[in-house]
Amino acid sequence: MFSHITVGTNDIDRAKAFYDPVLGTLGQERFMAGDTYAAYGVVDDDQFWLLTPFNKASASAGNGNHVAFLAPNRAAVDAFHAAALDNGGSDEGAPGLRPHYHANYYGAYVRDPDGNKIQAVCHRAETAS
Numbered sequence: 001m002f003s004h005i006t007v008g009t010n011d012i013d014r015a016k017a018f019y020d021p022v023l024g025t026l027g028q029e030r031f032m033a034g035d036t037y038a039a040y041g042v043v044d045d046d047q048f049w050l051l052t053p054f055n056k057a058s059a060s061a062g063n064g065n066h067v068a069f070l071a072p073n074r075a076a077v078d079a080f081h082a083a084a085l086d087n088g089g090s091d092e093g094a095p096g097l098r099p100h101y102h103a104n105y106y107g108a109y110v111r112d113p114d115g116n117k118i119q120a121v122c123h124r125a126e127t128a129s
Contacts, residue, residue, distance in 0.1 A: 004039075004047035005067050007116045008059025012036055014113050015050045018087045022112075023048070025079040026069050026120060059114055066109070066117035073122055074106045080120035081108035088113045 009015040016038050020030060023040050028048070032039040041047040048067065053059050071077045078095045085091060093109035107121035 002046065004041070004049055006049040006051055007061075007067065007112075007114070008053050009050045009112075009114045009116075010052065010059050011113070012038060012050065012052055014088070018084070018089060018112055019048075019050065021087050022080060022083045022089070022110075022118075023069070025083050026071055026076055028069070061111070061115035061117065066119055068107070068119040068121050071120040071122040073124065074126055077106055077108050077120045077122050081110060084110040084112070084118075092117055093119075 012035065016030065016033060019038065019040060023029070028040045030038055030040050031043055036052040038050045039047055069080070071080060074095070081091075081095050089110040089112055092111055093107070095108040096106065098105045098107055102123070104123055104125045105121065106126075107119055109117060109119045111117050
């Protein structure tokens, strides 16, 4: 359904310093970057982009919008949340079950340094290690 999702940033270097470790917890790496953009994911598959606005106005977070990244397990959700807080993000919902969505919905919400709301979510039941 999606080719890519883009969020705005006012400081691409700060955004890369945030997203490199945060998305790394989910196995996503930056595959392209320039002075005004950075892209994560896979060239011919799902992509997440950071851009400074083309119109040169300040980027702003959309009220009611957020991007949810799929996590392979609950430990990855926990790592995502911790990495976000360690790299300049702010908490918008600690890791945990959200059974009002469904029984195995385990997610965490944060805001990046530009105020964009992002989430990691695992839909799988917890497995014994």
